Amino acid sequence: MRFAFTDDQLALRDAVRDLLAKECPPSEVAEAWTNATGRTTRAWEALRAMGVLDALVPEADGGLGLTVLDLVLVCEEAGRVALPEPLVEHAVVAAPVVGAGRESLTALVGAMSFVAYADTADAVLVQDDDRLLLVPAPALVLEPEPSVDHARRVFTLDWSASDAAVEVGASVACAEAIDRATLGRAAYLLGLAQHLLDATVEYASTRHQFGAPIGSFQAIKHKLADVRIALEFARPLVYRAASSIVVGDPAASVHVSMGAAQSIDAALCAARHALQCHGAIGYSYEHDLHHWMKRVWTLARAGGDASWHRERVARAILDRT
Amino acid sequence: MDLTWGPAEEAFRAEARDWLAANVPAEPLPSGDTREGFARHLEWERRLFDARWAVVSWPQRYGGRDASLWEWCIFEEEYYRAGAPQRVTQNGIFLLGPTLFAFGTPAQQDRFLPKMASGEETWCQGWSEPDAGSDLAGIRSTAVRDDAASGWRLSGQKTWTTRGAFCTHLFGLFRSDPSAERHRGLTYFLVPLDTPGVTVRGFGRLDGDEGFAEVFLDEAFVSDDMILGELHEGWRVAMATTGSERGLTLRSPGRFTATADRLVELWRNLGEDASDPGLRHQVVQAVIDAEAYRLQTLATVTALTDGASPGAESSLTKVFWSELDVRLHEIALALLGTAAELEDNGWAKGHQFALSGPIYAGTNEIQRNVIAERVLGLPRR
Incomplete structure (x- = not known):
């Protein structure tokens, strides 16, 4: 029994944290809110150079041969900076099925209704019943759907008229891809929540009212303690x-749905309390707090909300005979 | 990361499970918070001790098995899964015991630990006073030096002392230096309750059992060797005990995973008739939370095994398990419907006990202050 990450796993996390601090500062996220792609200028290529994008592909096939246990902390780091890139879709969901060396993959599996960053993808991994299909970019019919998170460009997707879609992966691949997608999102939400907590602790420590930092008041302390507990x-x-x-x-x-339900609730709690503790400053569009909050609100529902995941757990633990 | 148990741990689990299956009383014992029930529970403690299951993590010479923290977790899981009796010795073995190991002299350890483990001597906690609850440093009970007798005269009043009317000994904080500031000048004393000048009066808790007591001390004499740790350093010694009370040792995950299992059974029996369709997901969420607590403990034990020391993070744990315990019981009462009002419905007593969790061992409001200030680093007032 040992419930801890290895030194290598922690080192990869730290390396990605350093990379993202440089390539995805808050100004990059703000830029992505209004630019043409909703994505960063350099973070994607930097992650590719580090090997993260194809990390789950076996070494013999051009990847790093890592597992989701190695990438779960990476996804968390991506959440901390609200990275506007299809990291989960590409690295965690699609690449292990499709293979290494693709420019930019995204995925539409499980309970997702919209596919993120599909207009800048070279192919989309799509679930069709219990099969996985790979639909190349030219065959995609995309309808943009404005998300409340403007740095998360999402689309409805129609590939039915295309005969370019090819089946990929074995029969169990579909369920596994859905689990990986859910896990990646859950980890991303943990990172978003951690940033919201850190930013609010910092703000509450410096913002003074009634002659004292607002973080010295129990009404603020207890909210933030609840986020830390969650x-x-x-x-x-x-x-x-x-x-x-x-x-x-x-x-x-x-287990994936247990983690998803819990991280969704924690992130929604973090977003709610972060806004309340920031007060009107956090409610201002010019302040970047909403970039993190809106990413929480979107990921908390993209692919099954907390109730959807609790129901999946319920069927397994309550209904069995 | 390896979330499987090794062969030695599985063997330990099997041994514990087999012994518990053969020895746990078929009929539940009367409440250990009554005089009769307490005596019955001490008989059970003696059986545990004789089979060396009373204090598994303690050294063999004091009746333990030198068990690792992992084995301790396993034993606790099996103990609660078996529906074994409540541990009326817990304030001794789980709170004072670890403090004696950390601060006691060899003579004190030899004198107190074996009889604590066997239940021959039973310990209650003498911290709270009528005017010192959450504000524990406001303690007024005094220790006055008696040079002629080489000891101390203790005076004052302790209250809300769990099972104080049935225990033989009390450990508590007394103000030994009245000129010092609040947290200083306190000394940690070990006090036999049959000392002349000590009067104990039991009184009812929320459920009516005589599980509370107030302890009056009128110049009760204790000798120098009944001081635990250094003179005037009682606060530091006591905080070591609160670490175990809030964190790992008092409320093991096994307690809550077992309750969650019972709740799932209740759902299977009554869920279809539940008036509130939302209860289905409340049951699931409680199971998820119990599992989260189990896993968080495994992570904590891994860190402790790697050499980390427990800190203010134990406050996170205390808030979580105490509020989870309340939720587990509230959901059960909701499932029971009209039967929720009946005392013998299997959950009512547990519900009332669970409600004490967010209050004892430092209220959850105090814990949230600790989390905010010492874990998050928010400014003190």
């Missing part, structure tokens, strides 16, 4: 889910 008891479920996927635990899907 994160403390969400992370282990997400990390365990990653481990269950890697070892092929028969309950992996249930």
